Amino acid sequence: MKLTDTQNKIFEYVIYCISFSLFLFFFGHTLDYGRTYDDFALVDRFTKSPGDAKLISSFFYAKFHFYPVYFLTHELDNFFTFLLNFNGIEILNSKIAKFTNIFLHVTNSFLVFLLIKKIFKVENNLSSNIVIFLSSLIFLFHPITSQIIFNITTRNESLALFFGLLTFIYCISNIHNKRIINYFFISLLFFLSLCSKLMTIYLAGLIPLTIFLLNFHQMNLRENFKKNFDIFILLCVTFIVYYYLRTVFTEKNSLSFYGNFNDLLFYFLTSLKFYLIGLFLPYEHIYVYATNYDLGLSIIIFIIFLIYTTLAFYLFLKKKDPILLISVFWITASLTLPVMFGMIEKGFPLISNLAERYQYSSVVSVSLMLAWIFSKFFNHLYKKTLILSFYGLILISSIFVLYDRSKVYINNTVFMTLTDENSPKNVFRYSFGVEMRDAILKNDMTTYRFNLYQMYQLDTSFDEAILEFLRNYIYEKNEKGIKFFEEEFEKNFKDSPPARFKLARFYTLYEDYNKAEDQIKKIFEKYEEIRSQFDTPSRRVTFLDPPIDDLYFELGKISFYREDYEKALENFKTANVINPLHATALYNAAITLKKLGLNEEATKFFKDAIKINPFLRETTSNLIAETN
Missing domain, CATH: 1.25.40.10 (Tetratricopeptide repeat domain)
Structure with a gap:
């Protein structure tokens, strides 16, 4: 059934309202969640940092990095909170902030719908619109988006994708309607996307490549390159301008790469495994998600991904179907940057740093793939029934798991009490730390000491546990306890300048200036030892920590x-x-x-x-x- 332009617009408004209503129906309760530990930690670290170059550079970085979207990230929430409170409607700022996050996420889901329509080149066909809408719901309820929706401090990922998708849509539209104003909008939107999150630089390559693949079988190679060249140059120039301004107004950033090929290969395979599991099989509890680092499984998943990539190339070259290949490049582009620049971490942080933040924009590829499956298998009743049943199972599972993960963001105490026994040690460590903090607030020293001993037993070389014991024994004036843990610290961190510096500042805080100075002198001695070994006329050692x-x-x-x-x-x-x-x-x-x-x-x-x-x-x- 064909829709008129007016009917098509009405349909789009309706599906946006449906998406918003569905999401609020399942997750409206999350608006009552408070701020998480991450929110408080960010504010605490910022306000308590020394006002040195590190703080001012982070201030300028935050101001410039988000300044073009600063109103959306901060002032809009504050303005609405003030407006409502001024008119007698008492509401917490955190509730407004979480509503803004949900609004942005639903809007991104709608933009995914519009983008896939552009890629599939369907505008006013009702059945095609419905199929693409169903695929966009997978983006809306995908479990991997939990951190971006429910954690206020991760809004920049939502904004980056919001402006990135708008850039993508304008670029595709510009192919058929080249106007100067379109170039302006493309450049502005991509600039705003980079301001929100630099990781969206991959769109500078992915957008022209997508347009190239869509037109590959319809025009000759030279004409195709020519059609994309202006977009590619525009995006590159926008990035150069952005990066120049960023280096002027923010601190100098040093990019870190892996030291050797074996490290790069290992982390690439491990990261790819988590990345693909997170995209296509995100149906585990978040707190057992990081337990398996088996390299063999990583290689198997890599082989499966290669098979999928081979199939995508076959369909592109033989069947003239570029959709799956576009999804392959989308996944690859969004994965490569965090791996290349050393943003993948060992242990539990891998979940939040890779699977739930850098993967947010990658979920678009899942909706794209699902839209392709729908378009290919909706021509017979039994296939349609089978696919819809399978889709319904996936969607229900996604909603269930996303609901389960949302509980993480009620507060971190709830999350940490549910941690599985197979989770890495730092999860337990963090859990005991939360209990210790709460016990101190309640002046419950018995509970405090119990959790302190539990945390220490997990890892007797954990510097924070040793310092916490020192703090406790200084408070109790227990000289034997102080001496024992000072010796433990020396035994474990004799050759660690960062740990010694932490101990020095600890002693300064407790006014033991002789011991503080002694620790700093030992750091200088260690630095001189390193300098004598590695310093040469052609090479200089720089000490960064501390x-x-x-x-x-x-x-x-x-x-x-x-x-x-x-x-x-x-x-x-x-x-x-x-x-x-x-x-x-x-x-x-x-x-x-x-x-x-x-x-x-x-x-x-x-x-x-x-x-x-x-x-x-x-x-x-x-x-x-x-x-x-």
Whole structure:
């Protein structure tokens, strides 16, 4: 049945409303979920970070990285919350934020519907529209999207795909209607997509390749390349402009690659396994999802994927059908970047870092594949019945698993109490940590100590557990306990500068300045040992964890607390010489100069610190006023 243009628009509005209503019916309860641990941890880490170059660079990074979409990510939620509360409707900001996430996700599902219509080149055919709508529901309810929907802090993935899909749709439309205004919209939308998440750079290759494949059998090769060339150049230029602005307004980013081919191969196969299982068989509880790292299974899944890829090429070359090949390239493109740039992690974080964040845009390929299956097997009643039954089973299973995973985001305590025994150790460790935190808040020291012992027994070389025991014994003034765990720390982390630095700051916090200084001196000794081994005229060793400037900054704090202001000033200045963007070093040097009675010099240092880090403005403005 053919639809008129008006009927087609009405149909699109109707399916959007249906999608939104369906999602709210199953997941409207999640609007009452509070903020998760991740939300609080992000805010806590940001507000408690030292106001040095790291903080200001992250501030500029956040502002620029999201600034074009900053209203959508922050201010829109705050505005609606204020508006409703002002009019007497009491509502939490977290509820508005989660509603915004759901709204974006449903809108992305609708854009998937529109994109697949463009790819299949069907506009006003009712049966084809219904088939594509059914395939878009898989994107809507796919379990892998749980983190993006229910965790407020991951909204940038939704926004990246939102602008990316709009870019895709405009590019395909532009092929048939080349207008200057379309080029402007394409460039703007792709820029906004990159601002939301740099990972969408793969669209710069995937979009022209998709258009090329769709036209491959309809026009000669030269004409096909010519038809795509302008889009490809436009997307590349947009990326170059974005990346230039990003390097100007944000911190310098060093990309990390795997050190050797064997590592790359191992992590690629392991990641591919999780990636494909997450896309096509995401029907396990999230807390047992990361238990299997068997390389043999990874290779088997890789072989299956190669067979699927071979089939896709066969259908493209022999049957002139590019759809499955487009889905192959979509999966490959979205997987390659996180693997290449070392974003795949061992252990439990693999789930959140790969399967639930980087895979969000990949779920489009599942809907594309399902739409292809529907289009091929809907020509006979028995095939239609079989496919619809299988589809119904998949959809119901997806809703059930997504519902189960949504419970993770009620709060993390609920999630951690459901962790399976086969989960990696850090899940248990985190679970005990949550219980310890809650016990401290309730002043229940018995429960606190019980969970502390449980966490320590999981891994007696876990630095946080040892430091927690030290904290407990310092509180109890138990000298034997303190001595025992100091020896344990030394035994386990003798050659670990990051761990020693953590211990040094721990001692500073508890005002044991001699021990704090001793730890930093041992780090310098270790660094000198490494430098003597590897430093050559043609190669320089750079120490990043902890960096040299932070070591001098910590020494400056220790000297300041000892009231040795001359030594403190020397260390703060040294930290700033090593890292001219270390605003906190300048800030503390200014405070030290004021202690020494050098008010004019202190004012200059305060002003320099503010130029580097505007976060210090409110604090230093009062201090500057006092020095004048």
